[in-house]
Amino acid sequence: MLCVGLDPDQQKFPLSLQGQANAIFTFCRYIVDATADLVCAFKPQIAYFASARAEDQLEKLISYIHRHYPHIPVILDAKRGDIGSTASQYAIEAFERYQADAVTVNPYMGFDSMEPYLSYAGKGVIVLCRTSNPGGSDIQFLPTTDGSGEVMSVYERVAKSAATKWNTNGQMCLVVGATFPEEIAKVREIVGDMPLLIPGIGAQGGDVQATVKAGRNKNLMINSSRAILYASQGEDFAEAARKEALKTRDAINRAR
């Protein structure tokens, strides 16, 4: 159930990679090779490539993963959200250009902003529901009412809409942060077996055992990025990343 997030921050690379051409690709390739037998998915975060003008290295990285580890899906963490015509362009970016197997999307603009991704059969569409950051509560935790008088948080409405309306073809998953296990449990209650992508363990401090229990030990992708990538900033970074990934995977497996 371990997903390794690939958030390549060049300032944290070991000295031998600093200033190298293709350093981002090389760093990520080492991490991928060191952890591939331990993961259910890899999740590159596109912002780190875009800020470094390194879209070509992201293309190479995803292609490398597909070639060497064809059984491991790649989630492009992009959190896109825009009107239908623009979302179609972002879907081309994620699924045709980068050949990702799934992409994260933002539900704020509603269903028609997510529909273009769903028209790619077999691709995953992972909708933000309850995020792991401190400000996640600002909008997602607002209590909402509907005609029936039932009060639910915004994130619960997102979960309910995903479960009952949006997931027309079984391609949808939800993001629910590990920093709120009781809310993972609420979402699991609403969406049944729908897969959940759970960031927030590792650097963000979420509890593995509580997370697995709240997610009912099924269809979970539990993501760790920084705690694994930067377990060491020395030349042993790949080895240290493997150790941390093993530790995390074992913690997940003990909790199952």
Added chain:
Amino acid sequence: MLCVGLDPDQQKFPLSLQGQANAIFTFCRYIVDATADLVCAFKPQIAYFASARAEDQLEKLISYIHRHYPHIPVILDAKRGDIGSTASQYAIEAFERYQADAVTVNPYMGFDSMEPYLSYAGKGVIVLCRTSNPGGSDIQFLPTTDGSGEVMSVYERVAKSAATKWNTNGQMCLVVGATFPEEIAKVREIVGDMPLLIPGIGAQGGDVQATVKAGRNKNLMINSSRAILYASQGEDFAEAARKEALKTRDAINRAR
């Protein structure tokens, strides 16, 4: 008050540009030159560049606008939204790599997902509030309650938070779609003089007169993209774009 959105869809380019290297940049440059004296801002939509593997042409385009029309701000329409550490990377993308003057962001993940952009003094941070697409209502229109018993839609909460908490340094603007003039009026009531970016006239059908009135004829950037860009798909596209932009600007000015 006219903002021209640059959403370069290659399938709609005139024959002479089809298959040309740098066609996207060239097309946009023609539009920019044809409309620069009529606009308050240009708004390139990054998705159209990303889907075409043309980030370099977006860099060139923004640099071209800055060089030739230094008084016209460039809004990068990216609608980013992510945790703080990732948002910092997106801020680098928008403000350092692309040298945009403002960027659109998504509020679903809360204030800490917007803060990194605000640390760039003098740059605009344009937060999605009420969007012009049909699905915009799915989340934004949910009625929310708070301790005081006051009922407000999600988008009104976003407006209120922007006006009272998030806009720490006068850099914030909001996106409110022209397709809902009565909601523009509500937002204007909540945020006072805060600038509003208003998409949805032109191809999306919003009413110019109702929009200007609802926005109280102040601090509005009224965006049209497709209606101007593709006024003609023939070789006269730039001339036709100018005509349509003139018509739209005049309609705005008549409504003022």
